[in-house]
Amino acid sequence: MTVASHRSRVDPLLRALDLEQRAAAELPDGPAQVIAPAGSGKTTTLIARLGVLLERGVAPAQIAVVTFNREAAAELSARIATRLAPLVPGAEAIEVRTLHALARQVLIDTWAPARLLADRLPLLRAARRRAYAGRDPEAPVIPEAALLDAQLSAWKVEGRPPPAESAAALAAFAALLAARGVIDFDDLVVGAVARLERDDRLRTSWQSRFTHLCVDEFQDVDAAQLRLVRLLAAPQDNLFVVGDDDQTIYAWRLADVRRMLGFADLYPTARRVQLATNYRCPNAVITASRDLIEANAERFAKRIDSPPGR
Secondary structure: OOHHHHHHHHHHHHOOOOOHHHHHHHHOOOOEEEEEOOOOOHHHHHHHHHHHHHHOOOHHHHHHEOOOOOOHHHHHHHHHHHOOOOOOOOOOHHHEEEEEHHHHHHHOOOOOOOEEEOOHHHHHHHHHHHHOOOOOOOHHHHHHHHHHHHHHHHHHHHOOOOOOHHHHHHHHHHHHHHOOOOOHHHHHHHHHHHHHHHHHHHHHHHHHOOHHHHHHOOOHHOOHHHHHHHHOOOOOOOOOEOOEEEEEEEHHOOOOOHHHHHHHHHOOOOOOHHHOOOOOOHHHHHHHHHHHHOOOOOOOOOOOOOOOOO
């Protein structure tokens, strides 16, 4: 199929976009950041972007789209099937995965154990009990399992060592994991990153697998996920990220808005487009929420408007 025939087929997608959405969808290769406030047509723009890449001759199997949960991945796959595939046959071959599913495949490719512990809190409670056995009654209290869980993620994902009073329980947890031959959720991405960084052949294989990487809800990435995304996008750095700094609500899960705000520091040649129209809410809601969020110091200054005539 020629580029021209691709163009004629994706034109209906592009004509349905507003000016900012179309500018985002038609960005050239290289690092790009799309700021997409709530109700601004983020997914519609992302689908159009995928169509533009296919129009330019990128093979569907060389495009990966990563999301943060299975529901989002399923919805995106469904939209590709219903909106893009009828226009561009073969579009269903675009790979849509969660970040953790992608990381798990990296581990499988290295023959590393990838049997996942579904819920680590019960095992953390068991580790805490084990750490208390034979312990000096005057020793500091070991944190509860929920706090151990947060400290463990911070240690694995961001490299922040846990406090001394947690060390014995976390060591017991690691021993219990090893005895069961399982890994926890954090180990998926952290382990994949470690293997990609130290195995040149594995890294080259994965980097050649995709020529374009799109990341949805980029404001939600943690430190390990960002490293994984950057490794997989290199060396071409055809990295297209979509998100909204005003919607970073997962700090408890180690998301940090500064990763979104600092994207241009990581990629100085990155282009940025802001979607400026909220198609979901009445004007009174848009105005009130805009006035409220503008008090936040850590954000991009942005327009958020109602559709003309609404």
